[in-house]
Amino acid sequence: MCLHYGQTLGIKVKKTVPCFMHSDLDAFYASVEQLDHPEYKGKPVIVGGHPGDRRSVVSTASYEARKFGVHSAMPLTEALKLCPQGVYIRGNMKRYQEKSEEIMAIFADFSPEVQQLSIDEAFIDITGTEGLFGLPEETARKLKNRVRDETGLTISIGIATNKYIAKIASGMSKPDGLFIIPPGGEEAFMRALPVSKIWGAGVKSQELFRKHGLKTGEDIFRLEEETLVSIFGKAFGNFLYRAVRGESAHVFDDERGSHSMSAERTFPYDISDGFALETAILDMCETLMWRLLDCRWQSRTVSIKIRYEDFSTEGAQESSENPVRDLNDLYERLLRLFRKKYRPGRAVRLIGAGLLNLENSSVRQTGLFDEGGEKERRLEEAILEINKKFPDAALHRGRASLAEDLFDRGGPKRS
DNA sequence: TCTGGGGTCCTAGGACCC
């Protein structure tokens, strides 16, 4: 016996039940392409790369393309085999960002509490908005209609008393779906759920489910908490125990921990030339420094990542007392790490660099010995400003522009 | 079919201190 949203427990006691919508745009990038190019409508559209792009993967496949078995994260070469007649597109993030902002603005009209999860997803807290928009189902229909009419895109919505279940619910009836878990129905919903739908359980956890004969939430429900912890580890074991009881998981709580930023690059062809690799690192330094200054963050910890031809991956990180000062400083730190880690001569398919434990740069102690650094940083900020205003100017600090040649020509041609 | 790029969180082990 379930209570429905809007029903009250008694005549005198009116209890407000928390109510969250999770909205997910359907095949977002592919849908935007079909919107902007009507000739693509009804065709299998695959965003991620052009045929012949080496080492690309599918970013989004339209529903027409999914019928051929094409899905996200699939290597493009495989998609091409399954769906040679598809429309292949590299994608235009700027345009997708624009559409995303339009939709988020619509969400904001329905609630002040919108939590954007990614470019195409958000939680909307509609607790207590009945007076304005009606019952949750009605609210969801209004929202879906506005998104469709004003942006030409469709969304799928899940509704539940907690975010975790709302998130799973939005995936239950895609595309253009609406799925509601009434208050009190959380546990029943989770117990009936096939384990493949449990959010947070990827390839490795699915293997463990299989190995232990766990097919549904019910099977997990029947296990002791200690048993789950012994199979899945402390954090995920506890998480599963609570999740199948319909309890709110705290994975989507607003206050999130540390932030980081990173840039990485997979080369079209493996590179084993040290100079070329170091040049690639310099190029990523520029990207990172630009973003760091742009969002007014600072960091004391830098990291590098090296993926070799056999896909084995190694990383290294190093913290120092002082935050990264400028481009040169960042490059020197990364280079030191890289030289410590890289075994010369080995072929590299990917190189990455990152800044960890970002904090607000207002807490920066402007050091006594920082005068040279201050000048350097001002210069960098000026260059970044110019690049922002005139994207085609592409000002650089020298060697990094070399890296672009390296990437654009499909690998270094050495004689 | 060889497997992108940008993130977050968890685990386990070592260093160091009291």
Place this chain on the structure above:
DNA sequence: TCTGGGGTCCTAGGACCC
């Protein structure tokens, strides 16, 4: 000479998500 037990910080690697 036989090496306890926290707490905290750092590092490497892995799982997972969109």
